[in-house]
Amino acid sequence: MAAPLIEARAWAPYPSRAEAGGGKNPLWTPLDFAFRPGDRVLLDGPSGCGKSTFLLALAGLLSVQRAWSETGELRRTDRRRGYLFQNPADRFCTVKAEDELAFGLENRGLPPAEIDRLVAEAAHRFGLETLLDRQVNRLSGGEQQRLALAALWAEDPEILFIDEAMSQLDAAGRCILLAAYDHWSYAHPEGLAVAVDHRADLWEGRFTRVLRWRDGSWVERNKLGDLGLKTTAPIRDGGRPSAPPAPHPKPNRASGTVVASCERLVLARPGGGSRWNHEPIDLKLRAGNIHVITGPNGAGKSMLLKTIAGLAAAHSGEVRHGPITLRKPPRTKKEWKALGARVSMALQNPELQFGAGLVKDHDADPPENLGLREHLGKSPFELSLGQQRRLSLSMLGADRPLLLLDEPFYGQDRGNTRILIDYIRERAANGTAVVLVCHDEDLSHALADELFHWDGMRLSRKERKPFYPWWEADR
Amino acid sequence: MKNLHPAALTIVSLLFIIAATVVHDPLVIGGWSLIASALLLGCRFAAPRAWLIATGSGILMGIGLGVNHGLFPAPGADPYRAWAHVLRPIVLIHWSLFLSSADPVLWAESLHRFWRLPLSWTYGAQASFRFLPLLAEDKALADNWRRLRSGRKGTIVSNLIPLLVSALRSGAQSALALEARGLSPARTWRRPMKWKAQDTFYVALCLGAGAAWAFAAFKLRSGIRLWDGAF
Numbered sequence: 001m002a003a004p005l006i007e008a009r010a011w012a013p014y015p016s017r018a019e020a021g022g023g024k025n026p027l028w029t030p031l032d033f034a035f036r037p038g039d040r041v042l043l044d045g046p047s048g049c050g051k052s053t054f055l056l057a058l059a060g061l062l063s064v065q066r067a068w069s070e071t072g073e074l075r076r077t078d079r080r081r082g083y084l085f086q087n088p089a090d091r092f093c094t095v096k097a098e099d100e101l102a103f104g105l106e107n108r109g110l111p112p113a114e115i116d117r118l119v120a121e122a123a124h125r126f127g128l129e130t131l132l133d134r135q136v137n138r139l140s141g142g143e144q145q146r147l148a149l150a151a152l153w154a155e156d157p158e159i160l161f162i163d164e165a166m167s168q169l170d171a172a173g174r175c176i177l178l179a180a181y182d183h184w185s186y187a188h189p190e191g192l193a194v195a196v197d198h199r200a201d202l203w204e205g206r207f208t209r210v211l212r213w214r215d216g217s218w219v220e221r222n223k224l225g226d227l228g229l230k231t232t233a234p235i236r237d238g239g240r241p242s243a244p245p246a247p248h249p250k251p252n253r254a255s256g257t258v259v260a261s262c263e264r265l266v267l268a269r270p271g272g273g274s275r276w277n278h279e280p281i282d283l284k285l286r287a288g289n290i291h292v293i294t295g296p297n298g299a300g301k302s303m304l305l306k307t308i309a310g311l312a313a314a315h316s317g318e319v320r321h322g323p324i325t326l327r328k329p330p331r332t333k334k335e336w337k338a339l340g341a342r343v344s345m346a347l348q349n350p351e352l353q354f355g356a357g358l359v360k361d362h363d364a365d366p367p368e369n370l371g372l373r374e375h376l377g378k379s380p381f382e383l384s385l386g387q388q389r390r391l392s393l394s395m396l397g398a399d400r401p402l403l404l405l406d407e408p409f410y411g412q413d414r415g416n417t418r419i420l421i422d423y424i425r426e427r428a429a430n431g432t433a434v435v436l437v438c439h440d441e442d443l444s445h446a447l448a449d450e451l452f453h454w455d456g457m458r459l460s461r462k463e464r465k466p467f468y469p470w471w472e473a474d475r
Numbered sequence: 476m477k478n479l480h481p482a483a484l485t486i487v488s489l490l491f492i493i494a495a496t497v498v499h500d501p502l503v504i505g506g507w508s509l510i511a512s513a514l515l516l517g518c519r520f521a522a523p524r525a526w527l528i529a530t531g532s533g534i535l536m537g538i539g540l541g542v543n544h545g546l547f548p549a550p551g552a553d554p555y556r557a558w559a560h561v562l563r564p565i566v567l568i569h570w571s572l573f574l575s576s577a578d579p580v581l582w583a584e585s586l587h588r589f590w591r592l593p594l595s596w597t598y599g600a601q602a603s604f605r606f607l608p609l610l611a612e613d614k615a616l617a618d619n620w621r622r623l624r625s626g627r628k629g630t631i632v633s634n635l636i637p638l639l640v641s642a643l644r645s646g647a648q649s650a651l652a653l654e655a656r657g658l659s660p661a662r663t664w665r666r667p668m669k670w671k672a673q674d675t676f677y678v679a680l681c682l683g684a685g686a687a688w689a690f691a692a693f694k695l696r697s698g699i700r701l702w703d704g705a706f
Binding site: 056059061080081082083085090091092093094095096099102103104105106107108109110111112115116119135136137155270306309310311312329330333334336337339340343344345347349351352353354355356381395397 | 633637
């Protein structure tokens, strides 16, 4: 049997500050494991259990963020590592796309001519030739993802760490990621991949081992069925779990009073405010309905929501909220108050909504309704991303006729996804018009009274299909 | 300008900035400002917008300082010296902006390759180029969100906290990314960065022009002090 690439003996990390306080509090019960060449490992567990911390510790990166110590021993070979973060942009270290591709190669100490060759090859393979001179900040979400994957591909890691890389991606983005992963896996049969993901089914049987969080530690499983997904096939043979799809009960058409509408709306790009090149948008948002907007990364879905909410200026056309007509954000306090009585919005980055004080000080709905009961005495900035997102939702006024939610399911495990589904349905049942931007196809089809697809050029009504209720899998 | 060594731009800009803060003659300072102006306008990728920004903001700050001198004159203040204070912001902003016309990536690289600063500082400087515009966008969005929620923009503290956290997180994430991608002092550099004869010529030309102007101004108005020993 080949020597392990990563091997742990009675190993568990703990924050050094705890040691200063007189006691060691390891993050989990000390573990023994060995990851060998060819292993493809998946870590699964609920939000906040420490999956990302586990991955950082495995990669030897935990001490970059805080002071950590560890009990036991973790041994890893010095093979080349590659780390893919949740947000592709988190991987960027430079300003321009071309420098980003070269950065990892320079760190490997390759000669400049070889770096030039590999940069050109990676750019060609991932279709980035025309973007090399662009600033990474100015790339769309999809382009950023391709750039991050191209840089990773060029660096040619032998050990790959993947931290919920699927969570922010649309269907096309997931295909690109899976293709890049398959290419890596084929090229490195003796390599090691360790991934964290809530959605094992999206990886379609690419993992051979599973570690699942249970009773305060990681337990090894080797079947999707052990993850609570309804299949008995070993995951190496599996694909998407074979649970019967749920038929959609309703036609794709909303009815009810119009609470807001967009008329010939054309979005403005951030920064200069230049025209977004798309067909004018006409949209009616009706009370008691859930309107879901899907679309590729970087198409402008968040900008559409911000424009409807009056947080960003439109290029042309207008948004109507009853008697209020908007093209740009209101100016006076009175105008903001009038608009705020009709609209509330949860931002994609929930931290922008928080201020000083603890979770319990962030008023509006009681946060415990959204599964935050244990965290009332913490600062909102200490919460995990999924918890922050739920807190940001609880801060939205319950009496506004229009509720805009930008990717509320991002970072949520199955249990918390169910809590959010109930919350959104309850708001709609109480007469609120809900507009939801969502990448998850199954959730979109399950929740929508009216489903739209926005590809950055045109907003079109989309036929709903039967969906796989993955969030019910471990009930 | 595009092909100049970033360190040459840094040397010239810093020397003029330091000199402008200690010299108290408006004629000298005005001349140095004109030199920076000419360079800015001649610089393909910065002019003329950069020139307008530098001149406009310098004039505004100068007016502010002038009003301040008029309202609250220092004991024994002389109006001639007050003019130097009024003109100084124009010089400082012109030269600072001229420095910013360097390619930010190359400039940051030069901090390590020429000035021997630690690599982590170099890439910290690069990260700030990337994150500052994003922070400005986040601030505008957070302000508007608070107005939408409560009609008010919120207190300075409530507005600053998320931005501060966001900036700290971005910094921590950058450090993590650098480590994850194997940043090491043993790295190679894809782009050559050599000090060439044209860099020496450029530094000599700018410093020579600055010194010549200061000398000419001294001769023109003999008796005017270039340096009075006070900062």
